Each structure stands twice: as structure tokens, then as C-alpha cells.
Amino acid sequence: MDASSDSVSSFITRCPALPPLGFGAAAIGNLYQPVDDTVAHAAVTAAVAAGIRYIDTAPHYGFGLSESRLGAVLADLDPAEDLLLSTKVGRVLVPISGDGQGGRHGFAAAAPYEPVFDYSYDGVMRSYTESRRRLGRDRIDLLLAHDLGTATHGDAHGHHFRQFLDGGYRAMRDLRDEGAVGAIGLGVNEWQVCLEALGHAEFDVVLLAGRYTLLEQTALDTFFPACEARGIKVIIGGPYNSGILVNGTRGATPLHYNYEPAPPAIVDHVRRLEALCDRFGVPLAAAALQFPLAHPAVVSVIPGMADGGQVAQTQALMNVAIPPGLWQALRADGLLHPAAPTPSSPSSAGKVA
Template sequence: METRMDVAQERSQALARLPRLGFGGAAVGNLYAAVSDVDARAVIDAALAAGIRYFDTAPHYGFGLSETRHGQALSGREVMISTKVGRILEPIASPARERHGFVDAAPLEPVFDYSYDGVMRSFEASLRRLQRDRVDILLAHDLGRLTHGEAHPGHMRAFLDGGYKAMRELKDAGLVGAIGLGVNEQAVCDEALDHADLDVFLLAGRYTLLEQTALDGFLPRCERRGVKIIVGGPFNSGALVETPGGGPIHYNYAPADAGIVARVERLRAVCAAHGAPLAAAALQFPLAHPAAACVIPGMASPAQVADAVAWTQTPVPEALWSDLRAEGLLHPAAPTPVARAAA
């Protein structure tokens, strides 16, 4: 009989190759702005040239566009890829130029489907677009009450009764290395752990320099279960990287309220006092937690790739973390990075 230790070791092997820094692929699916095929290829090529070897995408990103562009750019490359299930792309006529935040995307409409057949159909279509016969990580996308409201219990039942079984079968067949959820909501991860044996969560925006309530039970639970976290949205939709005075600060995909703006400015002031970019502290902070395996900021240009790589390598003095904690800007239980000397 398989033991808890066996499961933990299997997860460790499947996710052991995850690097500290990965590539968030929504932007090359035309999130908020159209990106040409040439420019999308340039971003992915820049990531490869910078040594990035993990790329996250999804059918939802441009309704197949991000996966297609990843497939073209990464064909034959030895990289890790994660994609997602939970939506079926259905053809539509005369689509609006912008839909669900994506501009000039494919003429397809995403329809939620967490059933066994829906997951299998979605996965097969993803493999075709990605030009691969397997993926390293498969994630059920956007489950959660904040996303689905009163429809959430039905979607969760469909996932647990069908989609989860499909994902397990794909993993057992060697077509997927690890399975989990890709979500913006911490609560649904806890709910899923009550019923399913998952390897990893791609959790966007919920464990960052700005927001650390995940330490109140959830991250310790993941650590005990051997479940890894891929940290998505490390800048909280831009709040921790946007330039002051350059327009409204964004948080959770919308203009931030006064409380968030004030907290960001306090974080920025402490970082400035230590001569460290706020963005560098934001990228490095979550990786100090033992459950965190990787951080994946969105990258829309070669310059953003270069910035992300530089920020992960920028020395951040230990006194900065101490001052953040003294200012009440870090959770008392938050692990902090060990300072690295400048090269």
C-alpha cells in the first residue's frame, strides 16, 4: 500500500526541477493589450536566453493563443510547462475585440466545464496547441466561490466527482507529472485538500509582500502534506511594481483602495531606506517559505524578463526584513530570505 511518505517523495520528484523564477504566460495571450506573434516570440525567447525553464500557460489566456504561442516557441525545448483545465473553448461568430480581459484573441468562447469529459477534452486540445505529448503540471483553473458565486458548489462537485478523477488518470498514465489547482482564492485550496490528494497549488496574489494571511493555517497545512506552492501574482496585479505617480496603483485586477495604496507606500519607504527595489523584495520574499517552490510574475516584454531576473538576484539586506516586521508589515510567522552577498 502506498504510504504518505511515498506520496510526498513522488511529489518532490515531480516538482523538484521547478526553478525559483518561472514565466507567467497570460500576457502573451493578449491580456489587456494585443501582442503580435513576433513580439510574443521575442518575450519567450528572451526568457529562454535568460535561463528561465518553467512556463505557465492556460487555454483561457487568449482562448488558446498563449498555448499556441508557447507551443511554437518551445517546440523541442527541454523546459517545464504547466497548463490548466476547467474550461472548454467553443467557436463563436463575430467576437468582440476585448473579452474577459483579452484583446484580439481567438474567436472562441471559454465555457466552464470541470467534468471528467471536459477535463479530458481540454487536456487533449492543450497538447495539440502546445505541440507536446505530456505536460509537467496540470492545474484545475479558477475554481472558487469568489469566481463562481452560488455556482461554486456545483462546479466543485463536478471537479471532485469527475475532473479530479481525470487528472489522476492522466498522472497515473505518465501524461502529467503533478496535479493541482490554479486559482486566486486560498479558501478553495483548503476545501480541495479536504477531499483530494493534490501535489501543488498555483496561488495568485495570496502570499505576497502585501498579503500574508495564507500563513494562518493554509501554508503550514501544505507544508505538512508535502504540497508545493507556485506563487503567482507576486506583485498583486502591479501594486508592488508600478511606478509612483504613473497612474493609479492596481490591486486584484482593479484600482487599489486608499488602504492598499498607503500600505504599498510604507513598504516602498522601508525598501528605499535600505537601497533595495520594492519589486526585488516582492519577488524574493515568498520564496523563503518552505512550501513555496517557484514565483511566476507575468512578463510582457524582454525588458520585463530582464527586470524579473535582475530583481531575483538583487541583494536584499536582512535588516530590511527586520524593519518590515517592526513596522507591522510582515506577518509574525513569515519566514524571510537569507541575505546574499552582491556578486
């Protein structure tokens, strides 16, 4: 299934035009802590009212809870399905005994299902069908293969990757060719598996979580050039690296990085970022949110938002005026990759809402 250079060069992306700011819906799937139904619904309502037109979710987020909550509120807010929606495949949800209220896989008080990896043709079709039912949508705009790679699967990566190429990818292509989904891609936490996949298959879009942020920019060396050469659009998830770049190091909340407690080296790195942001009077979270959008391959950034207050805060952070001197100071201090594009203004060439 190797993608020839001719097929890659002739490939035209089917990714719809995405807005600079999207809504990451993991938080309303009870990531880290329970969120009440009414609070989750209010968060989505506030996002739509604020003009956010793109929402990303997955079956894994609360084991169907995020998708079900979105389906309930969007039935009223978006009956014409004008909003853009992405969800993911690669896991199927298997019922478990009990109410599932204990914390599992980072989600608190989640639905009574266990997520089981399945990248087969039938597994992807089942996941897509069940997601569409929970979301109440006739069509999914973006369908993404979730969590391929060694960071998630370790030694089992080869097995899951082969299963995806032999089955799940074909299912995604079939769904796109039939018009059931608008575009297909990957939703992952590591760019290396994207480069591996691009050697075998064609994609419209990649959602890269946590790997192009103020804390790390190694994606600039090979991944972004590969995407630009193929016309692949990049969505940045996890711009706060699971929270530490929005909360900083000085608050009382736990310091999360990559969905786990932040190691000392990361905490020290964030302290250096905080010090420079303080010098220029810029909230760390504003710099973290706006930074990825300066790259020409990046079309959208999708921070998680758990309630209406976080929606308002995110809108405000997107519009903070960041002086060019901050980016220069970060680069001079070795905190930015030498080739990292930086926003020239709050509008970042018209890309920041």
C-alpha cells in the same frame, strides 16, 4: 472521496523539481493590453536564453492565444521538450462569431473563443487534449485545475466543486496515472478552496496567485502548514498582485490589484511599503519578487513577462541584494506577518536564481 489520514500521510508528491524563477505566460495572452506576436515570441526566447526552465500558461490566457504562441516558439526552442510546462483545466473554449478583438475577461484582442467553465470528466479531458494540441507537446508536466473557489464562482462554487470532485479530478488522476501528465494540482486565487479540496483529494502542487505577497500573508496560518504536512509544493503566481507591487503608486500606469483597479486601502498600503523600500534603497519590485521564496513550502515564483525587457528586468530584480534591515523594518511596521520567513540573502538559502 474523502482523503483518509493514512492516504495523505503515504502520499508522495510527483511534482518535478522546479526552478526558483518561472515564466508566467498570461501577459503573452494579451492580459490588459495587446502584445504583438513577434514581441511575445521574443519574450519567450529571452526567458529561455536567460536560463528560465519553467513556463506556466492556461487556455484562459487570451482564450488559447498564450498556449498557441508558446507552441509556436517552443517548437523551435525546445523540440526535445526539456522545459517544464504547466497548463490548466476547468474551462473549455467555445468558438464565437466575429474576430473576438474586443477586450473580454481582462484580455485584449484575444482569440475568437469564449471560455466556459467545465470541471466534468469529459470537460477536463477535452481541455487537456486541446491544450496539448496548441502547445504541440506530447506530455504536460503539471496539470492544474483552474479557478475553483468562491472568489471566482460565488454562489455557484458548490456546483463547480462537486463537478470537479466527481469528474474532473478523476480525469486528472487518470492522466497522471497513464503518464500523460507528470503532476496534478490546483491553480487558484484563494487558499481557502485548497484547504477544502485537501479534505477530499490528493494533489502534488498548488499554484497560488496573489495570496502570498508583500501585501498579504494569511496563507501562513493554515494553508502553508497543510501543504508542508502533505509534501505539497507551492508555486507563487502574481507576486506583484496584478501589477501594483512592480509599478508602485507613483507611475502613470493604471494601478491594478487582483486584476481590477486598486482600492484606496491597497494604494495606501503600497505607499507604506514603498517608503520603507526607499529608505533601504531597494526597489519595491525586488522585495516583492524575492519575498515568497523564503518560505520552505514555496518552490517557484512566476511573474508575468510580456517582452524581452521585462525578462531582463525580472532577472535583475531576483539578484538585488536586500539588507536584512528592510525585512525587520517591514515587520516592525506591521507590514509583514510575524511568522513570515524572510530571505537572509539574495540567494535565500540557494533558492533565488
